[in-house]
Amino acid sequence: MSEAPLIQLEGITKTFGTGPAAFQALKGVDLSIERGDFVAIMGPSGSGKSTTMNILGCLDTPTSGIFRFRNVEVQSLSRDQRSLLRRRYLGFVFQGFNLLARTTALENVELPLLYRGESKKARREAAERSLDKVGLLPWAGHTPAELSGGQQQRVAIARALVSDPDVLLADEPTGNLDTERSIEIMELLRDLSRSGITVLMVTHEEEMAEFARTIVHFRDGLVQRVVEGKRREVAE
Amino acid sequence: MRLRMLGATFLLALREIRRHLLRSFLTTLGIIIGVAAVITMVTLGRGLTANVQEDIAGLGSNVFIVFPESVEERQPAPFDDMDVAAVERQIPGVVNAAGSSQTPAVAFHNGQDWSTTVQGADAAFFAAQSIEVVEGRGFSQRESERGESVCILGPKIVDEIFVEDAVLGETMRVGNVSCLVVGVIDERSNAVGGGQDADDVVLMPLKTVQRRFTGGTNIQFFVVKYDDSYTSASIQQQLIDLLRERRVIQEGEANDFNIVDTADINDTVNNVTGTMTAVVTVIAAISLLVGGIGIMNIMLVSVTERTREIGIRLAIGALAKEVRLQFLTEAVVLCCFGGLIGILLAFGLSITLASAIDLPFLFDPTVNIISFLFSAAMGMIFGYYPAHQASKLDPIDALRHE
């Protein structure tokens, strides 16, 4: 008996607004993602990539359709139940980094553990381990304003990793970075996926998508095609 | 686990308040003023009450003061020694009754003059009014019976016209009576009923004052001290009956005298203090309401400013109630600071004002604690709506917020 996919989307639609202003951003998305996969979602601007990511991240609910995560039908959960899912299983990385300003890297990384009720000591240790994984331990005491964009994004990844998530969701994580920093981030995500974390990433850059195992192409609110990625390696 | 969350939330609130120190202070001004006003007024009120009670104790407890009072513009007949003697003899329960008369007079000494009051009083009057002789001695029975020219001074007179170290044995002139100083009484601050400064007085035996100043055997008022196993009402009734009979007042006619119960003075003062406190409480309530609205306003601003932060917290799995708790804690901590500053301000104000208007400073822990708790409650009430708004934010919209 083969294991059910970690994530299953069946006939997902999403309509924004009502009446004549209503706009259907997703028109029936079907998608399965296996545990441990490294997925790149591509497609033109406005094709529904972020909307899909928000649903996958349990931040938003579909207008219709079924979204199963770990065999739980998320679309019928309450707001707080979805918060608990995020807290327990999901990590987020955003295009704009979204770190708390005037708060040190270490404190930013500790934040998710606060909501898990970990002790101060446990929070500190886990946050330091997580910062070490992204190579930023020496920068633990710096605030976002004192860090470069690439460093900020790595702090954000450390924050997403600190609670040991099953899935890491990254919506255009390299959108604000130059190519060199972007490749560093991609390598980091690839390493994470190799360590067993399922990574879902939105990008519009072909070069970045090449790191993924699976590439999902979106067009006009539908999955156009799913292809195997190149699992690119970078020569040292 | 909940406690850990609360601790972290508390630290976060402190940090946010420190970040906007001036704004936080201005926001809590309404609460500071409200709390300071209430505590100051209650503290001064307590001082005032205590002061009056002390004065009343100075008049003696279980004491009536009886004086003639005009009815329909008619001049009432004065009391005399016979009335006092009758009260003392005929009403069971009366321990003693003592008359007194007083008149303005000028005291001369060392070439200085001083306008004061000369008051006739004997041992029974001293006892009923709890007048204490702190230097020298009281009037002897012989001096009282013979109306000798001896006097006991109020402390104010001593300060004003005596330069000698020892006033006892000195001779001074009051009006055209020269008298020997035999004693000095203690400071009594303001006695109720007398009207003039109780320390600015020259006491002489009643008979001396009647003979040399007022003439005749009339007295202006008398005090009645009764045994506390009798009720005030029963003694008062007997007093009224006896005096009406002696003054031949027909049935249906009003009393041409007044009986003041020192306990009633106490009640009156309590009423005044109570009214004062009620007025201040209303003012404070308005100030606190305005302060509360200020808190609500600034918390709404804070929620808007920190929308992105709220989005991040929600995205990483904060529950609605956890976000609500965070902002509620911030509002409560802010108000508690306001309350604390108000308490400190009230402390300084009460001490300063009390000494300025010559009242004792009586710290009241209850009103301080209640004010503090009330401040915290203000934070909860006025912080709830903004905190609720924060907790209702949609994480996606909040993250997109600029």
Ligand SMILES: Nc1ncnc2c1ncn2[C@@H]1O[C@H](COP(=O)(O)OP(=O)(O)O)[C@@H](O)[C@H]1O
């Ligand atoms: N909250 C919203 N309200 C209305 N329309 C929206 C909203 N979010 C997204 N859309 C629309 O849905 C479509 C898909 O958006 P999105 O998923 O963000 O696209 P992208 O693939 O560029 O990430 C776009 O046309 C966008 O304008």
Ligand SMILES: [Mg+2]
């Ligand atoms: Mg997008």
